[in-house]
Amino acid sequence: MPSARQLVLVIAILSLAVAVPAAALAPPRAACGVCTDALDTAAAENGITLEREQSAMAVDVAENGSTRWTARVALAAGADRLTNDTLRSNVVADAMEQTYAPATPENVSSHLDGDTLVVTYRDTDAVTSESDVLLFTSFHASSPVNPFLIGGEGTVYAGADELTVRAPDGYAVQGGYGDATTTTDTVRWSGDAAGESSIDRSTTIAFVREDTWFPGVRASFARLVTSF
Numbered sequence: 001m002p003s004a005r006q007l008v009l010v011i012a013i014l015s016l017a018v019a020v021p022a023a024a025l026a027p028p029r030a031a032c033g034v035c036t037d038a039l040d041t042a043a044a045e046n047g048i049t050l051e052r053e054q055s056a057m058a059v060d061v062a063e064n065g066s067t068r069w070t071a072r073v074a075l076a077a078g079a080d081r082l083t084n085d086t087l088r089s090n091v092v093a094d095a096m097e098q099t100y101a102p103a104t105p106e107n108v109s110s111h112l113d114g115d116t117l118v119v120t121y122r123d124t125d126a127v128t129s130e131s132d133v134l135l136f137t138s139f140h141a142s143s144p145v146n147p148f149l150i151g152g153e154g155t156v157y158a159g160a161d162e163l164t165v166r167a168p169d170g171y172a173v174q175g176g177y178g179d180a181t182t183t184t185d186t187v188r189w190s191g192d193a194a195g196e197s198s199i200d201r202s203t204t205i206a207f208v209r210e211d212t213w214f215p216g217v218r219a220s221f222a223r224l225v226t227s228f
Contacts, residue, residue, distance in 0.1 A: 030159030033099030042094035
């Protein structure tokens with residue numbers, strides 16, 4: 001029979017194996033960094049006081065694999081201070097840097113639409129293609145294979161009140177994605193499923209050509225092939 005000391009040692013090792021992965025993960029990542037209080041902080045650091053209202057992030061996936069990300073943040077106060085292009089660009093850049101975005105932003109631009117801040121950028125590394133299936137992988141967060149290793153990616157959360165990923169023309173969404181609402185061509189997190197709620201770490205959104213036979217099988221095969 002194991003001694004009390006041996007049992008304590010086993011329990012300690014098992015506890016460490018469970019605790020390390022969570023501690024090893026990078027900080028959570030907001031799909032819409034400028035929709036969070038990071039925007040308030042960045043603005044304050046530039047001498048601006050903002051008051052955010054509703055926000056939304058839309059990700060449009062193109063057939064060639066590129067993605068266009070568009071954030072819209074309604075402002076109850078402070079919009080007039082963001083009319084300066086240089087100042088606004090600095091605030092947006094600082095906010096995005098603070099939130100560990102899951103995208104790799106390229107060609108970032110911003111403008112005001114009335115009292116709404118609009119930020120757009122592209123990411124050419126968010127989609128992989130396999131057997132006529134497009135896989136949107138930005139929300140998939142990898143974890144260390146060995147529980148004692150450090151380096152897992154931070155879990156993605158919406159950040160915005162509404163987060164939508166749209167299929168390219170001629171493609172349809174295949175599968176379900178946790179708390180998200182799906183239609184033929186969109187996957188949407190909103191309300192309680194958005195904001196600070198985490199998106200499942202295994203989320204990889206599949207878009208299959210509308211005229212493809214056995215779309216579910218193709219999507220599963222594409223996920224399997226790209227997982228290696």
